[in-house]
Amino acid sequence: MAHHVTARKMVKETGYYDLLGVRPGASLDEIKRAYRRLALRYHPDKNPSEGERFKQISQAYEVLSDAHKRALYDRGGERAMKEGGLGGRGGGSGFGSPMDIFDLFFGGGVRMRGRADRRGKTVVHQLSVSLEDLYNGSTRKLSLQKNIICRKCGGMKDGQKITFHEEGDQVPGLEPGDIIIVLDQKEHPVFRRSGDDLIVKREISLADALCGCRQVIRTLDNRTLLVSSLPGDVIRPGDLKCIPNEGMPVYRSPFQKGKLILQFEVKFPEPGWLPADRLRQLQAFFPPQEEVMATEDTEEVELSDYTAHGGPGRRPYTGEAYHEDDFEDGMRQHVQCQTS
Template sequence: MYHIKGRGIRVHVEQLAPGMVQQIQTMCSECRGEGQRINPKDRCKPCNGNKVVREKKILEVHIKKGMKDGQKIVFHGEGDQEPGSEPGDVVIVLDQRKHKVFQRQEDNVIMKMEIRLVEALCGFKKTIETMDGRTLLITSYPGEVIKHGHMKSIQNEGMPLQRDPFEKGLLIINFLVVFPDNDWIPTEKLHLLEALLPSREEVMVTDDMDIVELVELDPREQSRHYRGEAYQDDERQRGGVQCQTS
């Protein structure tokens, strides 16, 4: 036996045994819980009485110059629509893609540039390919020493400003000086280089000093050393310290 209880609820009562019945409540399949049933003859053909239809709509997203990662573009009233309720919004969140050369920092752009030691000391000419397809020529003049990690900037070559797309931030260049190999200059000519560079610090050698030798660091040897120390510390923690008594 079926009967309606409340709005859009169908109750099924079934007798299992004398004096024992089972009652099951389900949503009305005809009105889908809304409490209203539309006669099949009066139903709208496009929605078949569901009051909503599915349709595809293309939204054109215009990204302004200078917009940043995580910035939102909102299309008001373009979300799902239902009878008796206000339509929602469609929110587009920008996800900035990483670049292999340039890194964005607010309105500025940072890049790393490797230069050789001779270029750092004697000057250079370098080209930079911008993201919009242009080529920039930068120059470091002789006598202008570029240190490792030194930063220089180029005005108006960064990201466009959102408030004024014709203005741009800075292009910041982080210079990385690449030193030559150990055998880059003959020993007999080192005095020529030393005569051009600032004088080095002289150290007074005394008899109480221990003279040691610098060798190349082997990462594998360093790793074995750390593992050995860790093993000894673990043994001391587990075994404790033995007291020496006579």
Template sequence: MGKDYYDVLGITKSATVDDIKKAYRKQALRYHPDKNKSPEAEDKFKEIAEAYDILSDPKKKDVYDRFGEEGLKGGGGPTGAGAGGPGTFNYTFQGDPHAVFAEFFGGRNPFDQLFGNRGTSLTKRQDPPVVHDLQVTLEEVFSGCVKKMKISHQRLNPDRRSWRTQDKILEVEIKKGWKEGTKITFPKEGDETPTNIPADVVFVLKDKPHPVFRRDGADIIYPAKVSLRDALCGCTVRAPTLDGRTVTLTTSDIVRPGMKRRITGEGLPLAKSPGRRGDLVVEFEVKFPESLSSHDKLLSL
């Protein structure tokens, strides 16, 4: 006769799909090794998973209902074209009963909710965030980009008791104009164990030092060095931009150290309005000579 999978789940052949699910839920929770410490619990738990695997699958269930366990496993029943038998069926339960259990409950540990108030399990808490600095160039902030960051984290195996180390690539989208300190969060990408909720992984934007510019919000500061003669007589500065162009700024005023001139709209995009931009601020640095000749002193009067 073989196994009676309906009897394993405690139902009859007239059971509906919902009846089969309810029966598996009841029996799996009853015999789960984490709850049931009897010597036969592990074998019974596997048998329940096998019964559910067969009866919840319409094709397997149809063959089992007509030809029993032997027909399902290729050991009996008529075969061949038109015979209506199991045909190519040669079923053997290869699954992990803990994986079936985890899939049925959506990866959750039902004991936390169903039995937590009886003192049989602990409430899981989420680990603190795992924070990484992410350095970006001003050019990347100017244009926007996607940074691919490789992380390694622990993930539970299907039995929900052991775990493995797994590498993963997280794609961090850097939007135009984002400020230093902006946080990008990837929920629950930290280490996973049977007793915790994985931490969030958080990347915090940090400006990478630039060889030419400094940043002030959406403004870009360009230090322009001018000679003392040019500072006194007027000068023209050719200032670079982040997109590779050059803009010209001419002043006839006396340039004092630290004096600034703005070139509107040549800075970084505004984070909340990427169509608008900050300014390119030319900050003058006057190069004073170490000494002056008499002739130069007369020219400076």
């Protein structure tokens, strides 16, 4: 049999590539996309007369999606596959079930119409959980009601999601549906969640903001973190700092966590908290002020507190320095992580 040569790859045969409609040098993503399109088109539930075509497409995908099998096929074609313990097209022995390959590819989440018509209705329940439960994991006992088939009377007959397959209502002639538990996170008094990150607001004094501070944070799994800022590392109102790997656990990767983000608010002293002579002494510790020269046409005015009734045409002050929605966008640009 003649060898087939492409600009990128030389293979002995192209039969499996032709079945999927891809070139021999196709990437794994291209092979997956081709299989997805063809498997849905020729699935027996959709095209009962194309069962053999569906089987061949599945065999081609099984070989070409596995690096070892693909290399064996590229070197020796279907004959090498048979000698290596896998049957060729039409042989079938050694290959996985076409339906198993389909279910594995789609994660069992795609059910063709013929199968869906044979299943009972899915039952969805909402479950309120705390942030601590989502952080540490939790076990809940649920008392659920479902309809079951009455054997004696011949038959009788209703999102992260947790699915209990085929645990839903039973009805005559149908496979049981699923029970889906939809988690509903409760609001937490201290932490706010943003993806895998946890956000906590901390209020510090002006002295702490300028001279360094030590903060104690109680985590969701009851550990105590001592957080320190270095003297001279000035914290401004609204500054964001973070501690890596102290946020929420990453789903299905329990040893990886997001960031714990601290949003600082600085509490300033009340007016008149320090006598004028002491203020002058304090001012000596700060960088020099810019000198402002008054001219003959300069008019000197004094600042006063603004109120909502400051006069006609003036916009009332709402007391909100920023909108909560603005936090998410700004956070990604301004977060600084503590690495030591």
